[in-house]
Amino acid sequence: MIIELGHYMLVLAFALALVQSVVPLWGARVNDSRMMAVASPIAVTQFLFVGLAFAALTHAYVTSDFSVQNVYENSHSSMPLLFKYTSVWGNHEGSMLLWVFILVIFGAMVGVFGRNLPPKLKANTLAVQGWITAAFLLFVLFTSNPFHRIANAPIEGRDLNPILQDIGLAIHPPLLYLGYVGFSIAFAFSIAALLEGRIDAAWARWVRPWVLVAWGLLTLGIAMGSYWAYYELGWGGYWFWDPVENASFMPWLSGTALLHSAVVMEKRGALKVWTILLSILTFSLSLLGTFLVRSGVLTSVHAFATDPSRGVFILALLVAFIGGGLTLFAWRAPLLRQGGVFAPISREGALVLNNLFLSAATAAVLVGTLYPLALEAITGAKISVGAPFFNATFGPMMIPLLLAVPIGPLLAWKRGDLIAATQRLYIAFGGTLFAIILCYSLIEGGSTLAPLGIGLAVWVMIGALSEIQLRIGLFKLPFKISLARLLGLPRTVWGTAFGHFGLGMTVLGLIVASAYQTESIVVMKPGDKETLSGYTFEFEGFKESAEFNYVDLAGTFNITRDDKFVTELHPTKRVYTTRNMPTTETAIYTNWGVTQLYMSLGDKQKDGGIAVRVYYKPWVTFIWLGSVVMFLGGCISLTDRRLRIGAPARKGRAKHAASTA
Known part of the structure; x- marks a missing residue:
């Protein structure tokens, strides 16, 4: 019933x-x-x-x-x-x-x-x-x-x-859907504004909180999905440029551009047409991700194996909403009044630069994801577009974008002074140079370009803090005045600083973990030892147990460093009895909250040994901690009075009450 x-x-x-x-x-x-x-x-x-x-x-x-x-x-x-x-x-x-x-x-x-x-x-x-x-x-x-x-x-x-059957599933899909679906509100606001023919700064102020909510939740959802794949699949990777991963990444890139474009529209009344277009495209990319996952056109651990007829239905929805939205945009956009004029060197110009690179990066990911599907549909040929393509196209576009991140907030609206803005970042310049020299001096191995990437990440992080330092006059004004200014800063300023700092953390984690990780794949028997990056792994033996609906075969490894006990790891091979399907349960030890030892088991050998995969991953947790900091930045911005839904109305009522008293 x-x-x-x-x-x-x-x-x-x-x-x-x-x-x-x-x-x-x-x-x-x-x-x-x-x-x-x-x-x-x-x-x-x-x-x-x-x-x-x-x-x-x-x-x-x-x-x-x-x-x-x-x-x-x-x-x-x-x-x-x-x-x-x-x-x-x-x-x-x-x-x-x-x-x-x-x-x-x-x-x-x-x-x-x-x-x-x-x-x-x-x-x-x-x-x-x-x-x-x-x-x-x-x-x-x-x-x-x-x-x-x-x-x-x-x-x-x-x-x-x-x-x-993992705790990650309890968190990752709901967060991802909250981000995907949250952009539907921005789409609805845009179509409503086009129907009415009225788009102004007030519209941007109304829509921006919804974009912030969707962007923040999508950020957290992607990070959770990345960490789930990292520890659950046993491959030791956190991002594979899988088409389904790209399906969630594309709306995030476009949504980030939309968030910055809405700021320009709210502050200066500019970029109206561009903001509306980004609203439509961001939700369209969310729908595209839904189609890719559920149409049966992709083979992925993330995808649902479904009836292709469902994909046809979703494709029809895709055509209706994307085609309808873009048709309405093409009809109404030329009738919209243009916003304020600004110089190329200005805060608006920096945000436009941000939008251009993010949009180009989105297009590169979109082409790399859809091209193999289109080629197979037209010619029947099957090709794979993997990490080399995305690293060669996406990576270079991120470098100038990251260089510009600390400079943009220091430029004035309408017309700025680039030289003056860069001079105010002397602390960030010094910190970046120190980090690069330190890496080249102390770190052996890895890519020769890795220290430059680390310097870029440090530039973004210190640049985010420099904006706070400059706003409160730290080191220039008396401490009490600086403290008063600090407490009085708008929460959107704090949110921006957190968002940019978190971005730098994620970039730092990606570069260090990719450039300096070490790996060992060996077959070990009880009593065998293996050394990796100064850690010694001693295999103690197996232990089999039955739990709920699966059977575990867990290995025990004692980890030592300089003959001192560090921890004990228990990677597991698990077989689910109903489906008779094996899975790999990794064992991870986190040192000082940043560096991880990662271990997973392979197939058991006839001679009693077992394949063991061991990784040493320095600073890898910064990849996900940075995403959490970005999410917190969005939350902090949402608490700003100007972005709280209903704040203008309450302010108006307060003034009315004061006038009648």
Whole structure:
């Protein structure tokens, strides 16, 4: 009964989405306030209905209701309770329901927290969000129904894909979807503004918090996915330029450009057309990622193996929303008034430079991802575009972008002085030069260009701190005045500094871990020792155990350095009994929070030995810690009064109250 109720809730939500996509839009057209006002309560009610449907599917998984085909194919009664919850979105149908659930959450948030939005803009925005919701609900109901029953219910399920039975699955997909779907709000705002024909700085101020939320969550989702692949797959890598990884990276690059473009539009009223276009393209890339993962055109550990007919449906949605959005943009964009004029050397100019390089980088990743698919579709030839292509195209475009990151915030709006801005970064110059010289002097091995890359990362990090130092007058003004200025800095300044500093941390981790890691692959028997980067690994033996729905074969390794005990590692070969599928569970030791020893087991040999893969990865955790710092920067910016939804309205009410007192 609960399953049928969940299905019925989706049908009701679809009916409401159709109403939401038509009535407010027509109300905005005829200027009927009552018709426009229905958008918010409908959006909230949709959230309740889809939430009940999601709860119904979750209940089926937790109670192991194998009469539901989706539960039967992706669960098992002996699975730990946590993985029964995560199994809800560990498959195509459940993940699409999660997608729609997040979609209606954002729509409800606009309805509840968008009280200060102009009625027409709010009505049009929620109507566009209704179009998107209706389309995806139609997709779920007709091609991906998670509530389909089995006539003769089996006693036991087929179990979840073993590599998905990990805590990372509880975090990574929801965060990624929150980022993907969050950009739908920016898309809806853009289409609504084009329909109304009015785009100004106020529009940028309304849309920027939503872009910040989506960008921050997508940043965290990509980082979590990278770390999951790093420790779960046993390959020792954190990014493989996998097409599905690229599918999430492209909207992040475009969303970063959108975030900076919205700043220019809010501050100076410039880049209106470009900001609208980026809003459309960013959500379009999110939809493209959905198509790549679910169409069956890609083979990847990240992709869902699904019926190609589902891919055709998503492709139709892709054409409708991208084609429709770009057609409306081409029609209305020439009618928009241009914003303020600025000199090439200015803060606006620096942000435009940022946009150009990010857009070019997005295009390079897009070409490298889609070209093999297009070539195979046209000629039947199969080729692989891997890391060499992306490193050769993407990497060089990041160098001038990173060089410009600390300079941009120090330039004045409208017209700046490049020489003066660079002179104010003398501390960053000194720190960068010191880091490069230190690396060349003390570090042996690795690429000869690696110290320059480290210097670039240090330049970005110290440059982010230099902006704070210059704003508060540290070392130039009395300490009390500097402290007062520090406490009074706008939170957006702190957010920018955190974001740029986190970017530098991630770049530093990528360069050091890639250039200076060491690796050893050996076959070891109990009692054997292996040395790597000053650490000695002694193999003690195996231990077999049975847990829940799998059997573990764990190795024990004593780690010493200079004859002093460091730690004990237990890498594991795990076999899930239901599917008889093996997985590799890595063992990782983190030293001082930055450097990791990484160990995984291979196949067991006939002579009693086992293949062992060992890595020494210096500063590798900075890759993910930097992403967390970037996310915190976005959170800090969101707390700024100017970006809090409803702040202008509250300020207006406060002034009114003061005038009537």
